[in-house]
Amino acid sequence: MRIALDAMGGDLGSELLIDGALSAIDKRPDLEVVLLGPEDLLKEQVAHRSGTGTGRLSIVHAPQTVSMHESPVDAVRKKKDSTIMVGFDLVKTGQADAMVSAGNSGATMAAAVRKLGRLKGIARPGIASLFPTLKDPVMLMDIGANVDCRSQHLFQFAIMASSCSALLLHKDRPTIGLLSIGEETGKGNILVKKTHALLQQSALNFIGNVEGRDVYRGEVDVIVCDGFVGNISLKISEGLAEAAMQMLKVEIMKSLRAKIGYFFIRKAFSSFKKRLDYAEYGGAPLLGINGVGIICHGSSSSVAICNAIAEAANMVENRVNDSIVKTLQQYTEQV
C-alpha cells in the first residue's frame, strides 16, 4: 500500500505533514508514503528523523507548488510539475495507490479529474466531508466542487457518498437525507424537489428531506446537497465553532470566579474543542474520480494527516470505487 502525500500542501508546513506520514506508517506495517515536493528540501527534512518508519518514506521530486488561492484551472494548466499533478500522475501510472493533499482543494480536485478521469457513468465528481454530530459523524456531499447542479448530479452524490459511508463508517445500508428547508416532501427549491423524486423512486435507503438543524443530531448517515449549499454549510459551521470558542473565552474572562472554574474545566474544554474542530477529522474524499484522492483541511494537525492516509488506504483496500460503479449501474436509466 503506497500513498502519495503532498508535502507542500496546507498552512502549517511540511514538517507537520511528515509527522503525520510517519504516524500512519507506524500504525500499518505494509504502508509506504511517497512525499511530493522539492527533493532537496524534503531530503533535508527527512534526514534528521530517525526510527524504522523512515525506511518506508520516499520522495518524488515535484518542484512546483500551488498556493491556496490560485485558480484551479490555471494551476492544472500551467503547473504540470506541481505536487498535486505529480501525485495524481503516480496514481495514474500505478506507482501510488492514492493521493492525499492538504493544499488548494479546487486545484486538487481539478488535477484528479485531469489525470485520472471520472468513474464510468459519473457526471460530476464531488467532495464528501464528515461532520461531527452528537452520534456518529455524518457524510455530507458535495462540499464545494459543483456549485450549479442538476438533480441527476445530486442523485449520483447520494450513491457515491452512501458507498463511501458504508465503507468508512461501517454502515450496513447508510440512511440518506436530502438537505432542505423542511422535512415534508414538497419543501425545498426546484433542485431539491426534483432530486427528492429521483431518490424516492430508487432502491437507495432514502429517508426524505432533512433540515439544517438535523445535520448535527447524527440521526442520518449521509446528507446530499449541491456544492454551493454544502460549502456554505461547512464554512458557516467552522466559523460558528470558532466564534463560539471566542465568545465563551470572553465570558470566562469577565469574572475571577469563572477563571478559577476554567482552571478545573480546561481538560474537558480541550476535548470539546477537538470534537468540534473540523481540522481534526481526517480528510474529505474526492468521489467519482477513477482513483482514490483525499483533501485535508489546510490547517490539519499531524493526527488529521495520519487519519487521512489511513482513510485513503482503507478506500483503496475496500475498493470503494467498485462499489460506486456497481451501484450506479443499477440506475443507469435514471442518470
Place this chain on the structure above:
Amino acid sequence: MRIALDAMGGDLGSELLIDGALSAIDKRPDLEVVLLGPEDLLKEQVAHRSGTGTGRLSIVHAPQTVSMHESPVDAVRKKKDSTIMVGFDLVKTGQADAMVSAGNSGATMAAAVRKLGRLKGIARPGIASLFPTLKDPVMLMDIGANVDCRSQHLFQFAIMASSCSALLLHKDRPTIGLLSIGEETGKGNILVKKTHALLQQSALNFIGNVEGRDVYRGEVDVIVCDGFVGNISLKISEGLAEAAMQMLKVEIMKSLRAKIGYFFIRKAFSSFKKRLDYAEYGGAPLLGINGVGIICHGSSSSVAICNAIAEAANMVENRVNDSIVKTLQQYTEQV
C-alpha cells in the same frame, strides 16, 4: 403606538407571550399591545394579572390558530379568522401599527402579503434575521421566504436589509456582503455571479462576496443570499449551537474535576449560551410588505418577545418602509 401580538403563536404558550407584552409596555409609556386569540381564554389569562401596564393591553377575538406545520397556502385560504389573518387585518385598517407573531413563519409571511400587499417595486418580500457575531449582529436576508430566486430578488434583499440594518442597528451606511463560496469576484454559482454584477454597479455599500466563515466574524453588516441558503445557514447554526452545548456537557460530566470547574464557571456559561441562542434575538422582520411585521422564533423567551415588540415599534416610528421605497426608486431601471 399599537402593536398586535399573536397570543397563540410559539411553542411555549400564551402566558409567556403576555409576559413579553407587559415588559414591552413597561418600557415604553406610549405603547399599547393588542392580544390576538380566543377572547375567553385571553381574558382569563389577563384577568389574574395586576399592574398599571394591563390597562394598555387589549384583546381582539381571533378564534382560529395556525399550527407550526400547517401549509401557509392552506392557512391563509381556509383560516380567515386566524390570529395572523386578524392581526394583519388590524394593520391594514390602521387599528394596529404592526404585527408580531412567534407562530408559523411561512403562514405569517403569506398572511402579511395577502392582507398588506407588497411595497411598491418589490418583487419578492422576504425575511431578514439577525445572527450573533463576535461584534455587532449581522443581518442576513432572505432566511426562507424565497427558495428559488433571481439576481434581481437578491439585489432587492440588499436594499431592504440595508435600510433595515441602518435603522435597527444604527449603522450609517451598512456594508453589504454577498454569501458565496469564495471571496474573489467570479466565485459562486450563477445566481451569485449575476447578483455580484448588479451590486457592484450600484451605489450600495457593497464589499463583495463573503464566505460562510465570515458570517460570525461580524466584519459586515448585511449578508444577502437566497432563502434556501439562508434558511439552511440559520438552521445549521442553531443545530450546531445546540449540539455544541450538549457535547460540552458530556465532556464536563466525564470527570469530577471538570464538574467542580463547572460549579464556578456556570454563570459565564449561561451568558455564553444566551449569546448564542437565536431565540433570544428579538425577531426577524418581514421586509417588502406594505406594513410592519415581525416573526419570532417558536421558542422565544418573554425577553425576546418584548424585544420584538420594541423592534416593531422602532420600525414603524422610523419609517423603514419609506426608506426602502426611496432607495429602490433610485434603481428602478435595474429591477
